[in-house]
Amino acid sequence: MYIVFEGIDGAGKSTQIELLKEWLEANGYEVETFVEPTGSEIGQLIRKILQRSDASTDRVQKTLGLLFAADRMLIMDELSNDKKVILSDRSFISSLAYQEHAEWIAELNKYAKKPDLVLLLDLDVKTSVARTSGEDEFENEEFLANVKANYLKIIKDFNHEIIDANNGINKVSSDIKKAVAPHVGLCKDCIQ
Numbered sequence: 001m002y003i004v005f006e007g008i009d010g011a012g013k014s015t016q017i018e019l020l021k022e023w024l025e026a027n028g029y030e031v032e033t034f035v036e037p038t039g040s041e042i043g044q045l046i047r048k049i050l051q052r053s054d055a056s057t058d059r060v061q062k063t064l065g066l067l068f069a070a071d072r073m074l075i076m077d078e079l080s081n082d083k084k085v086i087l088s089d090r091s092f093i094s095s096l097a098y099q100e101h102a103e104w105i106a107e108l109n110k111y112a113k114k115p116d117l118v119l120l121l122d123l124d125v126k127t128s129v130a131r132t133s134g135e136d137e138f139e140n141e142e143f144l145a146n147v148k149a150n151y152l153k154i155i156k157d158f159n160h161e162i163i164d165a166n167n168g169i170n171k172v173s174s175d176i177k178k179a180v181a182p183h184v185g186l187c188k189d190c191i192q
């Protein structure tokens with residue numbers, strides 16, 4: 001089972017992944033987590049480029065699209081573990097939403113693993129900007145509004161659940177558990 005968390009910056013993906021991991025482990029599942037961009041040399045280069053003053057331009061976003069695909073290729077085998085529940089903070093769906101150019105990005109990510117379930121943590125753009133440090137050039141309202149709109153379109157091609165990420169941590173967490181429960185054979189109505 002490969003479950004992917006997606007959403008604009010500040011949606012709370014990392015916190016929610018930890019809470020879901022704890023819950024799944026308490027229910028006897030073996031869980032492994034991944035974050036994209038990864039800690040690889042390519043991932044480190046990506047994080048540097050994200051801080052450039054021209055990071056939100058089409059040219060740099062296309063360059064990032066190439067690097068994200070390469071970074072992802074390095075973990076491809078690890079994402080295919082049938083014995084574990086894999087929880088991932090982002091996937092090639094982030095590339096489709098952030099870098100756009102759908103056909104080209106899809107081609108670059110032809111060998112990327114397709115998620116079994118996508119959880120879209122849907123957050124208001126204003127809250128996103130307020131929650132993020134703003135240290136990355138693209139963390140601005142206009143850019144993120146476009147990414148959010150892209151997500152809502154793209155997500156329809158995947159088995160997905162949209163989670164309202166504007167709520168408090170505990171409410172978001174229980175909404176996520178309720179969404180995941182039927183996919184892993186757990187009781188949805190048992191979650192508070």
Ligand code: TYD
Nearest residue numbers: 009036037050068090091092094095098099
């Ligand atoms: P993010 O998860 O926000 O990391 P952090 O906030 O901890 O630095 O990821 C960094 C940024 O990279 C984020 O704004 C989304 C972007 N991104 C893409 O544009 N395309 C991709 O394919 C991926 C995986 C991430």
